Amino acid sequence: MSDARVAKARELFREHFGRDCDGVSFAPGRVNLIGEHVDYNDGLVLPMPVAAGTAVAWAVHDDADTQVTAADFGEEDRFDPAKPAKPSNESWRSYVRGIAAQWGGDLPPMQLLITGDLPRGSGLSSSASLCIALGRAFVDATGDPVDATTLARRAQQTEHDFAGVACGIMDQMAAAAGEPGHAMLLDCRDLGYRQVAIPKDWAVLVVDSGVTRGLVDGEYNARRRQCEAAAAALGITSLRDASMDDLTAQDLPDPEARRARHVVGEIARVGEATAAIEQGDLQAFGRILSEGHASLRDQFEVSHPTVDALVERLQKMIGTQGGARMTGAGFGGSVVVVTSPDRAREIESEFSEASSRVA
Structure with a gap:
């Protein structure tokens, strides 16, 4: 976390609460290079952390309630840390109370100030970043060690119980255990992972489409149900265990058949993409991104028509030097670009307000 972000969080805390904070925690957002919508199918994914993220300035205090300020929204919340209640409407408060609830009533009353530079709805997992940053603040406040995997599981449970999103665990693991300049090859079945260094002569950018991502009308949860139905029809626990031959033999109905074909193909693409990174084969990696999109x-x-048009435009700029695809759950959000440094500079110049370099 940069000194500037720490200083900003401390200053905002002092302005709002009239005292110095006890500490500042931080968690990054993430961009997923390949492996979309397979984490809840026990698949393999390849995310990496971004520089932007969420900072939480915190202090223990003597009040009975925990007091929270979302500085970037100009909004506040207050709740009993012994029994955080689920808000009536999903908002940033859902994540704060939800991650606090994972401590089972063992948190002291605290003052919390949240600030960050991850745009909501951009597909860079602002919710996971928020939960992990808060979790790290709670770990520091209680002095009880919590490893990265446990923290990620608690953040995922927050999404399920307080935000109503039946997500996998990729975003939370990337925020909790990712390393700058590396992709995380994560097995979402057993949560085993290893860091894969991005070649020095590759550049990774994120370009915001301008379409705010939303899990439209429960479509995210619907996709998960369709995947589960496909697995049940195949007689397996999850689509991680299926092959393309299995799908052909079973002759699943639509849309389950198409959902399953994506998942099985995407898991294979993660393995191919990892090999391309380790071999420094930028052209092959770009082809894999295009196939994934x-x-x-x-x-x-x-996807979304605006996102599709942006991917096509970026791919024309890149040529054979890499690739582009939508990243995140979909329905808007951002596009990830992996290309050469020269092409990256051209894109940054063309999309100066919408692009940011990751590696």
Whole structure:
């Protein structure tokens, strides 16, 4: 975390609460290079942390309630840390109370100030970043050690119980255990992972489409149910255990058949992409990204016309030097670009307000 972000969080805390904070915690957002909508299917994913994220300035205090300020929204909240209640409407408060609830009533009353530079709805997992940053503040406040995997599980449970999103655990693991300049090859079945260094002569950028991502009308949860139905029809626990031959033999109905084809193909692409990174094969990696975007658009149906147009425009700029695809759950958000430094500079110049370099 940069000194400037720490100083900003401390200053905002002092302005709001009239005292110095006890500490500042931070968690990054993430961009997923490949492996979309497979984490809740026990698949393999390849995310990496971004520089932007969420900072939480915190202090223990003598009041009975925990007091929270979301500085970037100009909003506040107050709740009993012994029994955080679920808000009536989903908002940033859902994540604060939800992650606090994972401590089972063992948190002291605290003052919390939240600030960050991750745009909401950009597909860079602002909710996971918020939960992990808060969790790290709670770990520091209580002095009880919590490892990265446990912290990620608590953040995922927050999404399930307080935000109503039946997400996998990729975002939370990337925020809790990712390393700058590295992709995380994560097995979402057993949560085993290893860091894969991005080649020094590659550049990774994120370009915001300008379409705020939303899990439209429960479509995210619907995709998960369709995947579960496909697995049940195949007689397996999850689509991680399926092959393309299995899908052909079973002749699943639509949309379950298309959802399953995406998942099985995407898991294979993660392995291919990891090999391309380790071999420094930028052209192969770009082809894999393009194939992944087409599958998300046509098989999983989670892209957006504006995002598709942006991917096409970026791919023309990149040529054979890498690739681009939508990243995140879909329905808007951002596009990830992996290319050469020269092409990256051209894109940054063309999309000066919407692009940011990751590696």
